Amino acid sequence: RDPDRPGRHPFAAGSAAAFYQYDKQLTNIVKLSGDSTQTFVASNDKIRESAMDLARGMSESMGVTIKQSLDLQGQLIALGKQGTELSRATESAGRLMVLGDLDPDTAIKFTNTMSTVFKASADEVDKYIDLINEMENSTVLTMQDVSDAMPKIGPIVKSMNGDIKDVLVMLESLKRGGIDAVEGANAVKSITGSVFRSTKRLRDAYSGMVPGDS
Secondary structure, eight states, rough: TTSSSSSSSSSTTOOOOHHHHHHHHHHHHHHTTTTTTTOHHHHHHHHHHHHHHHHHHHHHOOOOOOOHHHHHHHHHHHHTTOOOHHHHHHHHHHHHHHTOOOOOHHHHHHIIIIIISSSOOHHHHHHHHHHHHHHHHHSSSHHHHHHHHHHHHHHHHHHOOOOOOOHHHHHHHHHHHOOHHHHHHHHHHHHHHHTTOOOOHHHHOOOOOOOOOO
């Protein structure tokens, strides 16, 4: 039996290695949550129980392993996520992992860019994930392309009053033209930096060519 799959008890898989791994991750989650120094152990136990409940649910509904889910939760707590926001962000990152075959670190960076740079709500993040998945199924653009390029090009497009859809259009155009998404994002980033250091007239001309700035 896979030790990362749920059982009746969080550690019902029976593996000593799995027990150690989960306990280590749960201890880290408690520590990051800020309750590890409190007198009442019940608070810590509640955090551990909630983390495992979420991990088991994602394992059953998405196929994300318990280990991966706990990893996601720890990283998101470190970014300031708590409560319902933590649960939604973990589930969104898990969906990205499954749909795009992404690793936890990449999925976290992807969702964090959407929520922090573009101020997307949890519902909006889920809608964007659906949109990106649709584009992967109907265009040359892949979810891996978007996840790799989004942190680089997202802040630039946002600074030009663009949104995530503009990012997707730009990346799809680059990829369709035979340009690697990340290389294209780096090129846009470099060009934008040069433009911002140049004259106002050139900046105005450039801003008119950027999606969402018209």
